[in-house]
Amino acid sequence: MNAAIPLSALLDARQVWRGRAPELPIGDQPTGWRALDAVLPAGGWPEASLSEILLPVDGVGELRLVLPTLARLTQGQRHVVIVSPPYAPCVAGWRQQGVDMRRVEFVDAGEKDVLWATEQCLRSGSCAAVLTWPHHADDRAMRRLQVAAITGQALAFVFRDRSHLSNASPAALRLELEASPRPQVWVRKCRGGGVPVQAIPLPRSVH
Incomplete structure (x- = not known):
């Protein structure tokens, strides 16, 4: 009968395959929400x-979803442009979340000019991110x-x-935000991968 060989010896000799849990992807533009x-x-x-x-309606926490990204970009001395937000942002709250307001520009464009202003900012190559709330935006x-996002x-x-x-x-990523009964986000489209079948909860604190 052959002598028993300790498993540790086989592992050390790399004679046994050791499965490992897949690592989470690390992107160049993390959302700041680990589960997402x-x-x-x-x-x-x-x-x-x-x-x-x-969104179900403006002002249901959509900015909370992107604030970690705005904080990361502005702390890296990148510029962010906000085009005609439906409500005046709480500057103090943004600062508490780490956003460097010196790197944030607000553009007050009329309804007919929102898309034009957004496109020009994206194309400029000087903005890391541009946020906008157009009321009328067709497929074109x-x-x-x-x-414009690709160009800039x-x-x-x-x-x-x-x-x-x-x-x-045509968006590369499409999310649907729900505020009730609890904050969560559904991935409705994501280029390059399958669409998750469950919503991702948004906890009070960023992970």
Whole structure:
């Protein structure tokens, strides 16, 4: 009978395959929400692309979703542009979340000029991210924003009513935000990977 060989010896000799849990992807543009990054193919926001965030109504926490990203970018001395937000942001709250307001510019554009202003900012190459809330954006306008994001190598965040969910979108990433009964986000489209079947909860603190 052959003598028993300790498993540790086989492992040390690399004669036994040792399975390991897959590592979480680490993207160049993490969202700041660990659970969300874990299900996104890029490990975060798609680089130089349009991300569409669908809302039940404006002001339900959509800025909370992107504040970790704005903090990371501005602390890295990158510029962020906010185009015609529906509500005046709480500057003190943004600072508490780590956003360097010296790197944030607000553009007050009329309704007819929101898309034009957003596109120009994205194309400029001087903005790390541009946020906008267009009331009227057809497929052609959304495609122009996607191309502009690629051209300027910027993150484009477009916040729209979730009634647009039934329409096709050129966005590389499409999220739907829910505020009730608890804050959570659904991934409705993510280029390069499958769509998760469950919502991702958004805890009070960023992970």
